[in-house]
Amino acid sequence: MSGMNKRRITSKELAKLAGVSSATISRAFSPDSRIGRATRDRILAVAREYGYQPNAIARSLNNQRSRLVALVVNAIGNPCEAEEQQLLVHRLQARQLLPIILCCADHSDRLQLMRLASTYQVDHVVVFSDMVSMQDAVDIFHTTKPIIVSFEPLENENVSSIRIDGSEAADEIIEKIVRDGKKRFAYLSGTNSSWIDKLRRRWFAEALAKRGLSFEAQAFGDYSYDSGFKEAVLLLHRDKVDAIICGNDVMAIGARDAARRVLGKSTPGDIAIVGQDGIAMAAWDCNDLTTLSLDHTAFIDAVVELIERHDAEIEGPHSITLTCSPRWGSTA
Amino acid sequence: MSGMNKRRITSKELAKLAGVSSATISRAFSPDSRIGRATRDRILAVAREYGYQPNAIARSLNNQRSRLVALVVNAIGNPCEAEEQQLLVHRLQARQLLPIILCCADHSDRLQLMRLASTYQVDHVVVFSDMVSMQDAVDIFHTTKPIIVSFEPLENENVSSIRIDGSEAADEIIEKIVRDGKKRFAYLSGTNSSWIDKLRRRWFAEALAKRGLSFEAQAFGDYSYDSGFKEAVLLLHRDKVDAIICGNDVMAIGARDAARRVLGKSTPGDIAIVGQDGIAMAAWDCNDLTTLSLDHTAFIDAVVELIERHDAEIEGPHSITLTCSPRWGSTA
DNA sequence: GCCGTTTGTGTAATCGTGTGCACAATCCAT
DNA sequence: ATGGATTGTGCACACGATTACACAAACGGC
Incomplete structure (x- = not known):
């Protein structure tokens, strides 16, 4: 039976x-x-006996519908995206959609990768990564006409975005x-080019400007722990700042360790450190980070909502806006 | 041009x-x-102009080769697997293979999920998860005849395993x-049923038995931080142990925090805590965990090696054994 | 008993590529 | 110049499913 x-x-x-x-x-x-009730039952019985399942590849070719979804992400291990990826994958699976992961990290050729995925006629594309230009994504996938859900807003009928x-x-x-008396602020970016990074920085810059x-x-x-650690040492030592806003939680943890270990400073007394994302790890007892967090569930709900709208060809706003909220810890 | x-x-x-x-x-x-050199050049030029790319679905149907690889994992966010997942995805992408993620966490119907993936005629299956029985995987995928790479050894010509x-x-x-004087050991499992968990526990049990x-x-x-924290409180309080071997690094960090915060104990002085996996986070300054670590790169090299062997239909041992090594931190 | 409707099944075309076979054209050696 | 080898291209079928259409059988109302 098995092993054959x-x-x-x-x-x-089977016929x-x-x-x-x-x-x-x-x-x-x-x-x-x-189809006749009796016939169906008989066929399903025989099918079970011989282990028959319809070939999804052939079905997709005929259907013009692959039920594949491309997820364009920076990395898999990265906790900042991982929780959302996890949630989304579950939601897709529940809808019998299979996710194909496109990992943009490092020097992999993102464009070639996306072109490869587009040849598989994916039904939808969800772009988590800020390493890829939305215009590139549209150009590559528009021939296969999937919906693209993305962080980055882009005025295009094929793109739905989440602001x-x-x-x-x-x-x-x-x-x-x-109010706690901090005066010298620094911003620690995750990249020097990404769209999302600039947006996040602007939120804080405007709050500062107001004061x-x-x-x-x-x-x-x-976006890594090591880079958070290293850059924080420089910021604290060279620039004498007393508050660091970090581009994500992982760097914030690195920065906090740098403050503690290298310079013997404490939080939030000596310096304030703020993360962004609101990953689960940030709430661990040993981290207890103050962070600007996004409701991951709401975010993925929005993604799924946009996918369903497009699936059902429902016309509607192609953009959903979500707001963040602070999560207080012992670092600010 | 775009947006159409x-x-x-x-x-x-195109013809x-x-x-x-x-x-x-x-x-x-x-x-x-x-094909004539000139003809090919002309065709490629026209193809570029019209954005033509061969349809991979149709090609797969004809080829009997989908270039899809199913990755069966417990979760995506889980750091213990994430690093390996990340590495593997990169290696697959470099070979123009696309990974389909099957996420077994929670109560999703693993068998149905695997059956769904098998209808897509995946060329290979890599099972990272210990939540799924290898026999089930073989039964479901044997009809599509991919290779299955798995932790769990199983004597079957369709399964290659990494021990x-x-x-x-x-x-x-x-x-x-x-040698440090600890006497009362506890083992904190990640699950109460998985094959890999029993194996890991046996390594330590035998080392103890020898003494x-x-x-x-x-x-x-x-396998979660919270469960590590909670169980460690019980172990330290009720069972008065002074050494805890944990099923993975994340639980070890939870246990360490519990020891510190709830009971005011220090490591490695008062109690010893050991993790397993050797994830990057374990080496962060704030964690500095002693852990039994596996070389992730070597592990993924082995997976890729097995995949290639099968791809090239090279006969060879269907099993590769890797050894772990300790990574010393300040918790034991 | 007859005709219109519903039900169940088979035939054949279709989805978009890859490839064995056939055949024309070209090339090279003698 | 000629025969054989090589090169380049088209035709037609296969891959494995879905589905419009056709048609036979069953059914129901009068």
Whole structure:
């Protein structure tokens, strides 16, 4: 039974075994289809016996619908995206959609990768990564006409976007830090080019401006713990800042460790450190980070909502806006 | 140009445009194929102009080769697997293979999910998850005849496995802890049923047995920080142990925090805590965990090696064994 | 008993490529 | 110049399913 290198049985072969035509086999597997009750039961029984399942590749070719979804992400391990990826994958699976991961990290050729995925006629594309230009994504995928859900707003009928607004939350956080007496702020970016990074920085910059302040220094990391640690040492030592707003939580943890270990400073007493994302790890007892967090569930709900709208060809706003909220810890 | 809902152009249409037959179009895209140099160049130019790319779904149907790889994982966010997932995805992408993620976490119906993926005629299956029985995987995928790479050894010509041996490393770690004077050991499992968990526990149990010791207590978590924290409180309080071997690094960090915060104990002075996996986060300054670690790169090299062997239909041992090594931190 | 409707099934075309076979054209050696 | 080998291209079929259409059988109302 098991272990055999049995070739997969085809619908035509099963048809012969069940004494029907291959069309009838197909109908037996289509829920609402004109077929006799008895015939269907018999076919399903024989199918089970021989381990037959319709070939999804052939079905996709005929259907013009692959039920594949491309997820364009920066990295898989990265906690900042991981929780959302996890949620989304579950939601897709529940809808019988299979996710194909496109990982843009490092120097992999993102464009070639996206072109490869587009040849698989994916039904939808969800772009989490800020490493890829939305215009590139549209150009590559528009021939296959999937919907593209993305962080980055782009006026295009093929793109639905999710706008994130953290300005209020940033304002609350800055308010608290300023009240605590901090004066010299630094922003630690995750990249020096991404769209989302600039947006996040602007939220805080505006909150500072409102109070007659501005960033005294800016550094660039790569969203990693190590880069957070290294850049924070420089910021604290060279620029004498007493508050660091980080591009994500992981760098914030690195920065906090740098403050503690290298310079013997404490939070939030000596310096304030703020993360962004609101990953689960940030709430761990050993981290207890103050962070500008996004409701991951709401975010993924929005993604799924946009996908469904497009699936059902419902016209509607192609953009959903979500707001962030502060999560208070012991670092600011 | 962009934004148009242009339907994807087919090889037959492109053939008309280029004044050749569709067979010639196909040959233009097959690297080693009898076709005139000039013809190919002309076709590629026209193809670029119209944005033509061969349809991978149709190609797969014809080829009997989908270039899709199913990755069966517990979760995406889970750091213990994430690093390996990340590495593997990169290696696959470099080979023009696209990964389909099957996420087994929670109560999703793993079997149905695997059946769904198998209908897509995946070329390979890599099982990272210990939540799924290898026999189930074989039964579901054997009809499509992919190779299955798995942790769990199973004598079956369709399964290649990677055996992990951490007994020596466990021995070194126990040696150090015993020498430090610890006497009462506990094992904190990640699950109460998985194959890999039992294996890991045995490494340490044997090292203890060699010294006339054994586990005084055993607890069961779910690989999460919270469960590590909660179970450690019980173990330390109720069972008065002074050394906890954890099923993974994340639980170890939780246990360490519990020891520190709830009971005011320090490591490695008061109690010893050991993790497993060797994830990057374990080496962060704030964690500095002692852990039994596996070389992730070597692991993924092995996976890729097995995949390639099968791809090239090279016969060879279907099993590769890797050994672990201790990574010393300040918790044991 | 007869005709219109519903139900169930088979036939054949279709989805978009890849490739064996056939055949014309070109090339090279003698 | 000629025969054989090589090169380049088209035709037609296969891959495995779905589905419009046709048609036979069953059914129901009068």
